[in-house]
Amino acid sequence: MNAVPAPAPHPFTLRLALGMVGVLIAAMTSGLNDRVTDLALADVRAAIGFSYDSATWITSAWQAAEVSAMMVAPWFAVTFSLRRFALVMTFGFAATGLLQPFAPTPGLFVTLRVVQGLFGGALPPLLMTVALRFLPPPFKLYGLAAYALTATFGPNMAASLAAFWTDSVGWQFVFWQVIPPSLVAGLLIGWGIPQDPLRLARFQQIDLFGMLTGCSGMALLILALGQGERLDWLNxxxxxxxxLAAAALLVVFFINEWFHPVPLFKMQMLARRNLSHGLLVLAGVLLVALSGSALPSAWFAQVGGFRSAQFAPLALTIGLPQLLIAPLLAALLNLRWIDCRWMLTVGAMLIGLSCLMGMQLTDEWSRQNFWLIQTLQAFGQPMLILPVLMSATSVVLPPEGPYASAMFNTVRGFSSVAAGSLVENFLTHREKFHSHRLVDQLGNRPWSITADNAASAGPLSPLLPDGSVSSVENLGHFAMLVKHQAVILSISDGYLLIIGFALLLVLLTAWLPKRVYPPQTLLQHPIQAPGKLS
Structure with missing residues (x-):
């Protein structure tokens, strides 16, 4: 049996547009829940009585379930119908959020988090699916801009919400916050998204082996990334x-996908250069974007001693402008004479410039020193993501939308976890390196250093307390200063790492993708139709 062909296109009406808004709300709510819970984890852990080690499994379990769901959601959406599947996932997501604070045991708490991760992970792929299927060519880039908001707007709003719930309302609302938007999303989806017929005949060719190997391998890999540093990796x-199990399962999964008649991933599509480039660069973009969130928040938490509420205004500097910047960039990309590859390059340059500025940070910085850095990030991040989506989806035909959605969202989910793990572990190891180096430098100098000769102490001079480090009462203060300086140097190294990845994105863009044009211009220039690109 061959794959069921795509349904006939529906006319784009206000009702359909509102249904798509419902899918957007559901997808953004899922992303917010993930990030808000992560930021509020310390308060949640204290409230439910989890140890630090046990609480780390809350985040890891959610991430593993979320990415696993991203792999299979498009297949089930086609089989059960997009509207029916979206409604079940949205209301299931809200119901588990309602029950989460009432879990009486740690085991049940983590189990509910896994179930909610499965519901929540299924929602972002549906947003890309509806954008590729329902939007007419003149509006397609605006739909992709809406999808980009889940990576730029939602995560940067999370700090404000996490601080508000934990500081002003109650930790339970970290989980209950998803209920109102999920109900609104469900109403819009049920009213606006067309109802397709059930396609239960697809179960005759279900890729069950691929589901088992792919989801299990990805879940194990994400759990290993989440727990690796705490458990000392290969030790x-x-x-x-x-x-080892993840590597074996994923190799088997990819081989199975190549030969299966109705796979989860259509591996043959990777022969199209623009799609391969999009998946590679998407992974890099998610790492580069951490320069606007993970690095500043590390400085605020470890050097400035700030809580999330004090960092939240900076995160809003990136998040709120996306409501205007994303559609503006989509409008620019709809102009035939603008090459999306150049926009991506400019975005990488803006991110690189912000990182160069961030490398100059010191312990005397305050929130005001980050405003310009975050403003550059606010423009640079969507200028990276939107061109990637435009270029990659230009070579995807409408019947291939579910395959593209599954691959894109799985890469996005996994890369987000991997990028966070990489940056976190990089900062940890660089902090240890700089701390040991500073202490070694101190050991090689006479203990008679005072304020009078501090100028000759080189990089140690900022570490000197009020005149001398030889007195016992100053040793605690001195140790704190050493730690602060090591953290600052490690964050500076982190910015340098991001610059290297931004340059790599530019090189990949110069080498791999072909020039693509706005979707609506393909009607006048059929030679550039997606099916002709490879």
Whole structure:
């Protein structure tokens, strides 16, 4: 049996547009829940009585379930109908959020988090699916801009929400916050998204082996990334076993996908250069975007001693402008004479410039020093993401939308976890390196250093307390200053790492993708139709 062909296109009406808004709300709510819970984890852990080690499994379990759901959601959406599947996932997501604070045991708490991760992970792929299927060519880039908001707007709003719930209302609302928007999203989806017929005949060719191997391998890999640093990586038999099993399962999964008649991933599509480039660059963009969130928040938390509420205004500097910047960039990309590859390059340059500025940070910085950096990030991040989406989806035909959605969202979900793990572990190891280096430098100098000769102490001079480090009462203060300086140097190294990845994105863009044009201009220039690109 061949794959069921795509349904006939529906006319784009206000009702359909509102249904798509419902899918957007559901997808953004899922992303917010993930980030808000992560930021509020310390307060949640204290309230439910989890130890630090146990609480780390809350985040890891959600991430593993979320990415696993992203792999299979498009297949089930086609089989059960997009509207029916979206409604079940949206209301299931809200119901588990309602029950989460009432979990009486740690095991049940994590189990509910896994279930909610499955519901929540299924929602972002549906947003790309509806954008590729329902939007007419003149509006397609605006739909992709809406999808980009889930990566730029939602995560940067999370700090404000996490601070508000934990500081002003109650930790339970970290989970209950998803209920009102999910109900609104469900109403809009049920009213606006057309109802397709059930396609239960697809179960005759279900890629069950691919689902089992792919989801299991991805889940194990994400769990290993989330717990690896805490358990000392390959020195832990558990981490070593998870990595080995994940590698074996994923290799088998990719081989199976190549030959399966109705796969989850259509691997043959990777022969199209623009799609391969899009997946590679998407992974890099998610890492580069951490320069606007993870690095400043590390400085605020470890050097400035700030809470999330004090960092939230800076995060809003990136998040709120996206409501205007994203559609503006979509309008620019709809102009035939604008090459999306150049926009991506400019975006990488803006991110690189913000990182160069960030490398100059010191312990005397305050929130005001980050405003310009975050403003550059606010423009640079969507200028990276939107061209990637435009270029990659230009070579995807409408019947291939579910395949593209599954691949894109799986890469996005996994890369987000991997990028966060990479940056976090990089900062940890660089902090240890700089701390040891500073202490070694101190050991090689006479203990008679005072304020009078501090000028000759080189990089140690900022570490000197009020005149001398030899007195016992100053040792605690001095140790704190050493730690602060090591953190600052590690964050500066982190900015340098991001610059390197931004340059890599530019090189990949110069080498891999072909020039693409706005979707509506393909009607006048059929030679550039997506099916002709490879």
């Amino acid at each position: 832990s038999p558990l981490i070593a076993a998870m990595l």
